[in-house]
Amino acid sequence: MSELRAATLGYAVLAATAAAYLAVYTTSLGHLPTPFDYLSLLNTSLPLVFVAIGQSLVVLTGGIDLSVGGMVGLGVAIVAAGSTGSAAVTAGWMLAAVAAGAACGAVNGVVVARGRIAPILTTLATLSVYSGLALKVLPVPGGEISPAVRSVLTDPDLPTGLIWLGAAVAGWLVLRRTRFGMRVYAVGSDEAAARASGVPTVRVKVGVYSLSGLCSGLAAVFYVSTTTSGDPNAGDPFILTSIAAVVVGGIAFAGGRGSALGAVAGAFALTLVIDVLFFAGIDPLYQSLFQGLFLVVAVLLGSLLRWRRSGSPLRLRRFGSPLRLRRFGGLLRWRRS
Numbered sequence: 001m002s003e004l005r006a007a008t009l010g011y012a013v014l015a016a017t018a019a020a021y022l023a024v025y026t027t028s029l030g031h032l033p034t035p036f037d038y039l040s041l042l043n044t045s046l047p048l049v050f051v052a053i054g055q056s057l058v059v060l061t062g063g064i065d066l067s068v069g070g071m072v073g074l075g076v077a078i079v080a081a082g083s084t085g086s087a088a089v090t091a092g093w094m095l096a097a098v099a100a101g102a103a104c105g106a107v108n109g110v111v112v113a114r115g116r117i118a119p120i121l122t123t124l125a126t127l128s129v130y131s132g133l134a135l136k137v138l139p140v141p142g143g144e145i146s147p148a149v150r151s152v153l154t155d156p157d158l159p160t161g162l163i164w165l166g167a168a169v170a171g172w173l174v175l176r177r178t179r180f181g182m183r184v185y186a187v188g189s190d191e192a193a194a195r196a197s198g199v200p201t202v203r204v205k206v207g208v209y210s211l212s213g214l215c216s217g218l219a220a221v222f223y224v225s226t227t228t229s230g231d232p233n234a235g236d237p238f239i240l241t242s243i244a245a246v247v248v249g250g251i252a253f254a255g256g257r258g259s260a261l262g263a264v265a266g267a268f269a270l271t272l273v274i275d276v277l278f279f280a281g282i283d284p285l286y287q288s289l290f291q292g293l294f295l296v297v298a299v300l301l302g303s304l305l306r307w308r309r310s311g312s313p314l315r316l317r318r319f320g321s322p323l324r325l326r327r328f329g330g331l332l333r334w335r336r337s
Contacts, residue, residue: 009250010262010269013298017269020276028279042161043154043226045271047072047219049165051238052245052263053172054105054215057208059246061188062255063119065209067108068216068242070130071101072235075220077134080143080230087148094149094224098217104130105213109206127239134232143230153225164222165264172260184208188255241270244291248298266298 025033051068058065075097082093104126111122154161175181183204186194195201219238224230247253248269249262273294277287 008262009298009301010248010265013248013301014265014269014272017272017276021272021279024276024279028281036156039156039159039161041268041271041275042159042165043156043222045268046154046161046164047223047226048238048241048245048267048271049168049264050215050219050222051242052249052267053168053260054212054219055242055246056249056251056258056260056263057184058119058212059251059253060184060255060258061205061208062191062253063112063205063208064123064243064253065105065108065212066120066123066239067104067127067130068212068219069235069237069239070127070134071104071213071216072220072223072238073134073232074104074130074137074235075101075217076224076230076234077138077232079145079220079224080141081138083143083145083224087146090146090149094221097220098214101217101220102210102214105216106206106210108213109209112209113202113205131232131235134235138230138232141229141231143224145224145228150225150228153222169261169264172264176259180204180207185256188257190256241267244295245270247295270294 022032025037051072055065055068078097078100079090079093082096083090108119108123108126111117111126112119115122151158152160153164183194183199186197186199187201187204191201216235216238220235223234227234245263245266246258248266249258249260249264251258251260251262270291273291274287277290282290
């Protein structure tokens with residue numbers, strides 16, 4: 001129940017976006033979405049779902065991982081450059097991509113935790129390193145993937161993606177209840193207090209960044225499976241969209257509060273926004289504008305939701321003096337402090 005409550009914002013945004021998608025799709029084409037449309041949406045969303053889960057773990061500790069784009073791009077490059085069409089060879093290179101992602105994430109964690117360098121600076125630097133490695137491995141887009149592997153991961157005719165989505169959600173639910181999962185929340189809530197109570201904060205941080213890298217490697221695998229080819233720059237869009245999914249999912253950037261389930265819902269909502277804009281006939285040049293507005297509205301809704309839950313006054317400033325917005329019998333009134 002607590003997981004559902006923590007992800008309320010993500011579910012609400014997803015429900016609203018899904019309603020808009022159904023309305024715009026039906027108006028544009030004159031019929032409801034087909035099973036193929038739903039499968040396409042599911043398969044297209046999976047890479048962002050995995051990156052968002054990894055980003056959630058990092059944000060819950062009070063950090064941020066900007067290098068997810070570079071790790072996804074590197075994973076995509078490894079799979080595309082190494083695969084030859086054979087199912088066994090493709091599967092081997094996919095495992096190598098996941099391992100490379102975990103190793104890159106571990107490097108981030110060591111630098112952040114041991115070097116005590118700000119996460120945003122560390123991951124911004126490693127983003128360039130991993131992106132450069134991706135271009136070295138795969139200088140130009142290309143490659144292929146075995147149809148047999150694709151049928152297992154993202155079959156366009158069967159909902160195999162639901163199995164992997166369920167596995168990702170189950171993995172989070174299990175991790176959340178382990179000692180490591182509880183330590184993640186403890187570090188995000190108050191790192192000094194967690195360290196004083198015996199929590200190995202360094203190992204926790206290295207662990208969450210390693211898991212973020214592992215999730216980025218999985219995202220690369222599903223990206224190649226969906227697109228059937230590779231692009232070394234494929235990870236660039238995931239930098240901002242993963243952060244947006246975390247924000248839409250209601251996870252606090254201060255750390256220690258939220259659920260990756262909300263980020264999963266946010267990932268699907270962000271994918272739906274693209275489809276809504278497409279069927280609404282919005283010029284692709286303005287899609288970034290509407291995505292930004294969507295994110296701003298989601299953040300504002302999240303702030304109002306947390307305010308209503310806490311019951312504390314919303315403090316604003318007007319003409320240099322603080323004002324409080326309080327509720328009286330269901331009404332909102334200003335009161336000067």
